[in-house]
Amino acid sequence: MSHQPVLNPKGASINDNGAAETRDILFPHQLDDLSQIAIDIGGSLAKVVWFTRASDEYGGRMNFEKFETQNIHELIEFLEKVIESTGIPKSKITLKATGGGAVKYHDRLQQQLGVTVDREDEMESLITGLNYLVRQVPNEVFTYDERRDAIPLLYEEPPKELFPYLLVNIGSGVSILKVTSFETYERISGTSLGGGTLWGLLSLLTNAKSFDEMLEMSKDGDNKNVDMLVGDIYGGDYPKIGLKATTIASSFGKVFKAPPEERKTKFKEQDISRSLLYLVSNNIGQIAYLNAQAHGIQRIYFSGFFIRGHPVTMNTLNYAIHFWSKGKIKALFLRHEGYLGAFGAFLRSDKPKRKLSFTENFSLAQKIGGLSMSAVGKLDVLPTHSVFPLLKNKSEYTPDSIDLSDAKLQYYWIDLLDANLKDLVQLVLKWQGHTENASSRAAGFESIFKDHLQRLRKEPNAYGTLSIRSLLNLREQCLREMGFNDIFDGVKKAENQIALAQYSSFIATADAFPERERIAHLTDNVLAGNMYDWGAQSVQDLLRSGDFAFQAAKQKVLHPAKLDDLKKLTDRLLDASKGPYKKAVIFVDNSGADIVLGIIPFARYLLLKGTSVVLAANTRPSINDVTSFELDSLIAIIAETDPVIEKAVKTQKLKVVGTGSASPCLDLRYMSEDLTLECDDVDFVVIEGMGRAIHTNFYAKFSVDSLKIGVFKNPQVAEDLGASMYDGMRVFEQA
Template sequence: MDPGSSSGSGSTSGAGAGTGSGDAASPAQGSAHGSSSQLNTQGAAISTREDSQETSDILLPNQEENIAQIAVDIGGSLAKVVWFTKSPETVGGRLNFCKFETVRIDDCIEFIASLLRDNPLAGRVIKDKIRTRLGVQIQKEDEMECLINGLNFLVRQIDYEVFTYDERRPETMQFDNQRTSELFPYLLVNIGSGVSIIKVTSDETYERISGTSLGGGTLWGLLSLLTDAKDYDEMLEISKMGDNKNVDMLVGDIYGGDYPKIGLKGTTIASSFGKVFKTPAAERKSKFKQEDIAVSLLYLVSNNIGQIAYLNAQAHGIRRIYFSGFFIRGHPITMNTLSYAISFWSKGKIKALFLRHEGYLGAMGAFLRTTPARARLASFTENFSQTQKISGSSIGAVGTLEEDASDYCVFPLLRDPETYSADTSDLSDPVLQSYWIDLLDVNLEHLVNIALKWQQGDARGGISVRERAKTFENMYREHLKVLRKEPNAYGALTVRGLLNLREQCLREMGFMDVFRGVKQDENNAAMQGLEILLAKLDAMPISDRLDAMLENMLAGNMYDWGSTAVQEMLKRGELDFRTAKAKVGRPAKFNHFPQLKAKLLGGHVYKKAVIFVDNSGADIIFGILPFARFLLSTGTTVVLAANTHPAVNDITATELREILVQAGSKDAAIASHVSSGRLVVVGTGSGSPCLDLTRASRDLATHAADADLVVIEGMGRAIHTNYAAKFVVDAVKVAVFKNPQVAAELGADMYDGMCLFAPA
């Protein structure tokens, strides 16, 4: 077997770009505009960027961004560009992705030039045409090292980056979401023009153990001769319409059916293109269709790569095989063929693993090679407000990667983080998918009205609130249309993901905190009653006081603008604290409060409690603060963990610190505890109505390390997510069921209160 070659000429990095190994260039400074297109307020199309130069038709507000770094991976078939931007309004930055056919390298250079326009660079680095056009020099990075660094980064940082594919299953994409120590060892099978097989045993150690010259370039070259397709994507498209049995000789053609004695099905390919040589030369052009030739050749190359990959995995005792490179492009037939080959030869013991950012590993690794160590350790999340497909043939899409100021880590009190899943409801059922997509679709009008009511006059970049609100509505609705058709387009479909996507679209249109006015009004109103409430609680016997505090927590949790059912009551003015108490049921199934109460009345004193808080107004002021104050009175230190960034009417850490100042002016005990440092507020790092405990801020993890009590409050945090979460310390989950689907799923009725207590 010819050992073959890898996928091109290397990865480039630096302020301008690069293609090999050398020193990093200084980062680019200045500003570049993200899009030259105009705002479309009638319809917000979601950019799939199937063509490398296609941009979204939405001009987003506040698009002036600093180009901080550009990395380029120039392969034999395609050039991939990753560029990092910083906006004055964001704490972190954003990683963006684009691709070009290498034969059109001039287009790629022009694109880089457009990014660098008005961005004077010092000490730039690039090569030949790039040096001539941009006046820069190249910094070359090692290709294999870049591929590995890119893969390790994406697998560890990005949710639902890794998946398996099997067209026989209803959910063809099965996501592997464990960013853990199980990463090594693995094989990386990088399929570009040729194929390289790399054995990776740690972040620093790897070796190229095999390869083949039969890769993407082989397929592209032969199909260029055998079909009329003009580019690779067109070749993949026509293969979808083909039937390989018209070209290939199958086991059934030889034996009349299956050959069970040696484990071969009749549909197994016995000889690729085996029917061609039997056909007279004069009839071949008319008999064999281009689409059949395309799919047959795709099977030939993919099966060959799959078998070589498995044999190398077997020889080295490795069970994880990642496939990457623009040969794959998220193309269903390609992935299914590779998956079938690995499953067949391993007898189902090994699965082929794919990555959503498969073609960008080299460019991603080049970016990381010249990125300061602090930035490499930063945390990134994927923003799907604007997406692109790897190609027109692909399933799934990728968004931009947003850097967060928080350094995320696993919440230290979580038990079994390896098996932890944040999400409660399994939305693989099409009925549930439709339910949640419909629910959020209907709720869009309400969000737009909130924005128009509370943010009038807040024009961004010359775009009015009304225009931005309409564009947000259209943008999110277009995403929902995509997800109706392809539920796993952005990873596994979850309630959490749908809510996070909505928040991303709001922020993309300049609505950083759409409920800011609502929260201020609710906080001011509740603060007026805090003094009286605390006096009443202090006058009660301790047993009655504990009962009253739980009632207040549940009643306060009714004030949730994220719940469609509660929204209607709030808009009609039908909900006050008294009616909220009356609405909440207390079924025994969800009431473990007596166990917690008995422990507290028995004299148990917790050393430190971490309380994950939820909504503004009555929820935080009437519900959480009195309970925290009680724990503090027993000698417990209390950490209030609040969202770092806004989401619906959830209280943020910044707002909560101000609330504590106001509460301290009304209550000496609260003021004393804040002053002594025994009552502190910490940002979770999140900007979501839900809670993923594998992505806690480092600050929160530090404060929580020695805690012996965890309290999670709110439907999004304790029901939609973390309902089944287990901890190594005592844990309390408090919430009200405000959605009929999840209530029915868990055996509750609407507005049932929940207080689950699980001892360590």
């Protein structure tokens, strides 16, 4: 095997703005050009996974594409373009190949492309791909059941114990693998009746020219015109053995009854397509269940381009598993179902294996097929992420505070973001209008985000479980995809300068208070500072006017007793028997008054008490949230005039750490390694802001003392969580 640069997974994330049929993966710290491309050439389809460098400091992206295997020349032409675009000498490029075509076309690929072609075992690649995606990609696994009328598609959390499981890979044929660890597996069964069977027979029986066209045709079909049902035999249900009248007794059982001369005209292509799809899917589902039963396995994953997110296919497989297991086992589907092999082959080339973290970028997401119930974006590779170690119960943690499963709430948030879209475009042009092609890029952002909102109105779970967090993240991704990486850069700088000019007087005022009143004053300032939030529509008009004074913001914040634990917090901070906290981590929110006049003075108070402080800020820009890079600069400026801050920085009692996030919300399942390493001796967690402490983490519990502080600035969220507009929240909980 030829030597090649290895993948640097630090900072890996999934790019939600990708245009391919699966989510691309970004590798932000990939400094070397990665000279590998992976392909999985099956009997029907060839899938490609390749890495591209990003145009900015955020590394790279995993890209995905597919071709019909019979058009191998198109695949080779495409690979030639990808290889040429890398700018790397062909002698240094390795093409990782798996699937049957890796053997069949090995010499042709090597000769025509002029690169080294390394073969990877097909089954090992499938398993590697699945193991990574199930554990690392949010909303990768889902179930589909049309008996759940309102929400047929539901996403699964990663299992506590992944092994053992059954992988049913449906390509041209079907392979069934029993997987018992990351490295051990066994092909225990299979069938020749797979995707190739359906494709081949429908090619004979219909005029459809592609697999997608065949699946599209089945949507309008009615199988009872072709299949013999239980009701056709018994005149109704057969309850004694649990068969409904609609159960298929004999696939294509009605065809032989038609006169030979009528068979070509009596049966519609749509009905034939539906019947044959049921035949193949039911057969695969039953074989899968029988193998799971024989081996005592409760988890069955289905993969392969046969499925393609097609509702009838998934529902049939699910029905078969549910029927034969009497509801004890679920059929599990994957977003990247068709790319497991190619993705696994790509990952297997990075040895020793490294842990990758991914985020999914849906900004240019596409469906695998026209009827797919879910869409897939690109995968952006981030720094290695891990669960925040101070969560009380990591396995039960969910970040989102508001359940958007109700259709009315879904429409409310989708409509709200749609209604605010023109205002946001105006803000983009105001602060970024001087940049190249700003007008056309802003129009592009408006168009693609509006299209996404339209799709989500029809299919709310197309990109995963719909939440306020996912909608806000999608908006940020669309902005970045159109080149607007930091639309609030100008306003953040201006607001920081205004706040910095007031910092010394704010500190002098705070220091003059007796200590108990000082804590109240400082936390009141944190709440007032949190009003300076460009992500809140309710205060944008105030901020646009430019004369929203800090004192006015302070007077606007209310203090309902049910949300205010100021006394509990104060008592703990002044409790001599317990002493000061050893170390605090503060998740910060907005630039300007929020961070400079609210959070930093509060952090300074903790420092004076003897507490070390870690300020955790976004790694990448999101609305007007302060980033870790910007916060480092602010701290350096403040340290020039504030000896307390200067000393804390020099002694490393005060640190700024990036969370690894680029979101206005906070998902504690995906925190940077730098932050998690800082948490070994933390005994106080502070989460500030509407997006971080209210939209998300309102119900989060920690293994140490915690303070959630922020202002309610959306009426729906306030009502849902038992608050009112502009209520301030100081929720203090002791471990």
